Amino acid sequence: MSLSRRGFLAWMGAAGITALGSQAGATPRHFKGYPQSLCVLHDITLCIGCRSCETGCNKVNELPPPAVPFSDLSVLDKKRRTTAKTYTVVNKYLDSGQEKKPIFFKTQCNHCLEPACASACFVRAFTKTKEGSVTYDASVCVGCRYCMIACPFEIPTYEYDEPLTPRIMKCTFCHPRVTKGLLPGCVEACPTEALSFGKREDMLKLARERINKYPGRYVDHIYGEHEMGGTNWLYLSGVPFRNLGMREDLGTTPAPELTSGALATVPMVAALWPVLLTGIYALSKRKEKLLSGDKQNALAQALAEANAKSQAALTAAMEKAKREKEEAVQKAVKTALEQSAKKTQEQ
Amino acid sequence: MFKLSDVLNRSLLTPFNIIAGIILFIGLIITALRFTGGLAAVTNLSDYNPWGLWIGFDLLCGVALAAGGYVTSAAVYIFGMKKYHSAVRPAILTGFLGYALVVLALNYDVGRPWRLPYPFVVQAGTTSVLFEVGACVLLYLVVLFIEFTPAASEWLGLKRARNLVVRLTMLLTILGVILSTLHQSSLGALFLIAPSKLHPLWYSQYIPVFFFISSIIAGLSMVIFEGSLTHRYFAAKMDETHLREKEDVVFGFGKAASFVLAAYFAVKVFGIAMDDNWRYLSTSYGAWFLVELIGFVALPCLLYAAGVREKNIRLIKWTAAWAVLGIVVNRFNVCLVAFNWHLPSSERYFPSWMEIGLSVFIVTVGVVAFKFIVTYMPILYEHPGYKTPHP
């Protein structure tokens, strides 16, 4: 069923060369994402769980005020997720070491290089901008929530309480601000620079440098460098990411790859089924015709036999009639002769 | 051939009507709630569980169980199994109703229903599997509608026009099969994008194939199943052709279903082998998977076979019901049970009574519509005026 992407590309590429005259498309392509796209490196070892980022986010995005004030850190005691009213949340994880040292880390949209939400959206409500953010356009959104199914980080949220105009709500990477050259709200608010902001390449460099310089402090893994094809938010941590509830089993396949194979077979079916089906149809039709042919012959034969029989019967009947007639005549003649003989004896 | 009088004379307070009435009433209330309070007011959906019963049952099962239309018409018109001809119209009808109801249900689930055509008129997200599903379902609904409208061209009695109509049936049938192939499989492909959320035993690169094959099973089984129901409740409406061919349909489709089930079983096993998921079989999810595979694929396969060999019509009918249930179980597993398996049970989804209520409502609407149509239109018998000239 699922044609390999390579094969599909080759197929499309061939079409491309002929139909579109575009550059050699037959080779399997590799996409590096937007050069110079912006990125945040979240150094989890530096996060102090002050929720300043949540405050900043709430302020710059004009989100509704929270149920509990941001200054109240008790909310950290239970795990939270992004909601339609909060684009980002800080969570606390108690290290399983001897002294239960709390580890804080921030969660928000990771702005994938190849966003699953965008790949899944059937009205292209999501766009991967060249600045690196994945933005959402509510003016076309139908509200099918397939993006929420698709997102491997379970980030997009939905305004379930909106009867007629529900939107998908998620971090925008402060796209309007970033394009103006400002920092994202959370980054600007972070007092410890647990969030570093810059070009993705630079942030990767920074992350590697930190790992090299302080081998003891970090696990040797930059989360988001390759996960799901890479993201524009990167993470450094002192404990394995899975301990923080960040999935390490996502793999490196970009989301669009996952469905492209299946989609690639659509043209095949559309083009080949008609031939196949009409072929079968033709066969069955032909069989049928042959059958009907036989039937006619059979009928004809039956008729012929029937005629023959009736003929025979007829002739037989006529014979009989003839014989009876003759007998009757002879009888009549005989009686006549006898009578005449009797007459002559009396005279 | 029925008399209008005995319809009029029947009192409207039959138990069926009463129950249906109640359900429809409740459904309307839920509808009101949905479109005033939003999904939050009526569903248990959450940010972790964006798709619930209305997708799992109304969409996935709805579409699968409405597969009878394309299966039957393909069998009769393409594979030339004329002896099942009487089964076509009911199948087409249920297919049409099924898809209509799916679309109806979507209007509840989707945030802004009036935007459903957007992907095709405003902005097309061609990388989305959902786009393909949408397109195919939409087109197929139209196709079914045309197939459902009686062949008007016969009235005109023009030979050319008639040939054209005959060709049109072919065209529609082929188109129907293409569209069904595509969207039945794509409903499975929808989940290809979430390998991290769907349990490995159900996630497979073959999931589109699974969905397509199982839709054929669903189609065949539904035809048998409905056939037995209609026969029970609408025998009066059936003409002797239908009554005569009914048996053939049951045995023929039963045989087909059995064989397809065998193939389905095989591909499911291949699925496990391809991703080397054997070890999961020993887990609790594995147990449940085996229940599905053995109880709802292997078992009906064998029961069908037995029924066909022993000419046991009742066995086949019950098996059909079981197989249909099996398809429902499968769709539930993919969409609800095995999806988000990684989440703690506190975050898992279970439908609210109102969600269930609405699904029941949708089904009831379907039943009522079916009842109405078969009562007043020539579905289970051929109208003497337009005897279709089939040998």
Added chain:
Amino acid sequence: MDFSTLQDFYTYTKGIAYILIVLTLIGMTGFWLYLTDQDNDEEK
């Protein structure tokens, strides 16, 4: 035409593909009719 993300590339190629599909279907129907109407004349 150049793309920096796989997503954009697929959007483009799949878009083309869908258009081609529609054309193909229509085309093939027409072609089928063209192929077959001869036979029907014979039948007359």
Added chain:
Amino acid sequence: MEEVKSTLRWTAMLCTAVGLVIFALSAEGYKAPEQKAEKDRADIILIDTSPVFGRGDKPPVAFPHDRHTEIMAEQKKDCFLCHLKESKPQAVSAGPAPQPESTERMSLKFKRLKDTNLKEVRKIYHDNCIGCHMSMAEKGQEFGPIICGECHKEGAEYRSARKPSGMDNSLHFRHTKAAQNKCETCHHAYDDKAKKLFYAKGQEGTCRYCHQMKTEENRISMPLASHMSCVECHRLGKEKKLEAGPVTCSGCHDSKEQMKIKKIEPLPRMERQQPDTVFVKTLGKDEKAETPRMNPVPFDHKSHEGYNDTCRVCHHASLSACNSCHALGKPLKDGNFVKLDRAMHQAGSQTSCIGCHQLKQQAKECAGCHVFMPKGLMEQSDSCLKCHMKPLPDSAAFPKTAEGEKELAKKLLQSRQPVKGTYPQGDIPENVIMKDYADQYEPAEFPHRKVVSSLVEKMNGAKKTSQLAAYFHNDLGTVCQGCHHYSPESQKPPKCANCHGRPFDEGNLMKPGIIGAYHQQCMGCHAAMEIKKPKECVECHKEKKK
């Protein structure tokens, strides 16, 4: 009639449907496979016959040994209920093994002396374990598992929290005392010709030098040796109602129990003809070089003995000099192909000088500053001279005799000037105002002098590390460098704001902005030094009045 039937059918179908839904949900209830909490025990012995007889069809048994010992004790039964007596092998009984007078000892195996074959061993376990449990059950006592699955289960309910046990110098001292300085009680060597153990005086080393983790021909494994000797000796001691060491697993292998083991303070020095001061050579034993390229390192052996719990820490393979195995030029097999320089400088390894010193820097008194410093070899060449000291001007050629060597080393060591403390209080700014700040808060007042003095205080106060600091901190300004980094030591170092400005400087990614710098430095240090305060933001800088 027909109706009844049909209703029956429908109910049947309904039931199945409901049943399925319930099953489905129960399946749904299950979580993704994850680590479930297990009881930690130090006494888990995995009864696993696979190494000897190959894989069995059932999972191995996690056997809580102490649990059984307790019950034995309660029931006034001794070890021999489960362990048989075996006669000591020639080699051992002849040699100076523990309790030479006794010719028998306790077998460590369960109810047998050797592993004959799977069938028999299995029978032994099943008969005895189950038999005993059964008998207890009959007596109406609390009894252990009887059914296969109860013992043979995957993912055992216990997790082994067994900590490797060892003999530190304090414990060694207690043993020598107990054995009236008869080293031969435990220490022995093996005579290949006589095929027996003998006592080589002055050659004693730690058991591990010979007894490896696995049994080799003519030398049993460390676990076997220790349990045969230590446990046996303790057991006999207990029999004789003497004060004897633990006989239970947890006694030696449970982290909490290990804490309880009495420590000798102050610990007298161990006698093994080791030098007080010595030169760590910069050449392999057999290496000839016109002159060593690096100065040999005078080493205060005596005080280092005090810094570590065992000799093994440094003398990881033998009690001889480092350069007898590690060479400067060609890596030697004896030295496991580790060259001398790595043996001495390898970061992160406790057996190397620098590695160990850096580990010491993690002590909370030091960590405040050192946590920020990149680990590994220091680049500055002058820091090399800290150890590779220049020969004293007056001293002539390197002495030939060991005695002379010791003397010279001692002289050099004494010539060092330990640096304690920092600049005089008066020269240290008292307060620093950090005003370049966000609109949200008032400027922060940093009690500079207080902080410095508390740093110095901690530094000098630290038990094992103060010397290290004293000898390795170059001068009075060194301690300032914890914060005033990346600039030469001076009494007037640059201000933070001279380097740190706005954040995310593309020119120097590693350099945080001023606000980030403050928070990282202050909070990082406080965290590393385990200083609990301040908890709230406002403890450092007050909220600005709006």
